[in-house]
Amino acid sequence: MLRAGLCSGTDIEYWRNLFRDYLANTAHNDQVFFLQQQEAHEMEHTERFAVFPADHVEACAGMLDLFFAHITSYPITLTTLPDAVERYHARNAATAPVYMLTRDTEVRPQVAEYTMTMGGAGAGPWPDAFLYYDRDCQLAFVKGECTPRLYRSYVGKTGASDDYSEPPIPVFVHDYEKTDSLIRLTYELGHARPGPYGLAYWDELTGYAVSACPKDTEAHMIGGELLFLRLQLDGRPRRITVELARA
Known part of the structure; x- marks a missing residue:
């Protein structure tokens, strides 16, 4: 330092x-x-x-x-x-x-x-970011982006010769709707190998709560400005509809 x-x-x-x-x-x-x-x-x-x-x-x-x-x-x-x-x-x-x-x-x-x-040092400025990890994966999101910039899956991996990086997964957002009391959107994911994954929705979310989300998807509100979705991919395309309502 x-x-x-x-x-x-x-x-x-x-x-x-x-x-x-x-x-x-x-x-x-x-x-x-x-x-x-x-x-x-x-x-x-x-x-x-x-x-x-x-x-x-x-x-x-x-x-x-x-x-x-x-x-x-x-x-x-x-x-x-x-x-x-x-x-x-x-x-x-x-x-x-x-x-x-x-x-x-x-x-x-x-x-x-x-x-x-040391080869120089990056000077920034650096964007806000959301970092997540658990026993199965590591994800890093830049503010405003719904898919992770960094995606690592540890499932089925052994040894320490790799950083376990996974290729990007195609994700599209459909049926986005936002009113004074409701936010609704649908994520559509393409084919990808089975494994852990996550999505993010960035917005001013103070006062909102998750009112609808698929049962097999975990939803976490972070700091009043981010909704994080933790899900499992099974190899098939998926549609995930999420709804937020003002409490």
Whole structure:
């Protein structure tokens, strides 16, 4: 963070904005874990051992002080990684579904020796996105798009030599209707191999609730701006009609 210019010993706006997203996502997840790590050897500066200059070590220490002062102002639990793993296993017999709505941190990396040595760094701006994963798949949506930009299926896969990416699935929307009290639309999916999948509908959905959805499709309202549909593909074309009504 320091060498990329995202944070400094007196400015941790990037970390604050990133942590903001994690806090917001506690509204639709049973557990949200934020991992903060600092390599111990990077914080040592002696005559016999110095990975980074002394001013970098001091700046990193200042960043951590500011960050922990910030996060402890919220009702969170500070714990270790082993304890977090135990807490997760105590609540979940298998990988739990995770729903993460993310925003642009609005902080840009600097053009510096570190970023250029790493091949440069994207400067954004970055769109809002919705990230989902469970024991069967991983999906990533960009705001406004109903199909995932990234689609990975873990079903029937073994080993770690592949990223399990799946090809795009043709999806069309029919019979879209929106009034002051009702939203109705039908997704039509073409032929695709059997497996897990998901769709998203982005809109201002505050005050709406799902009033109709196929029984074999899970519907989740995320943050008042997204309806996420989790479904299973069986290899045949499908039509999925969803209805939202103002509560």
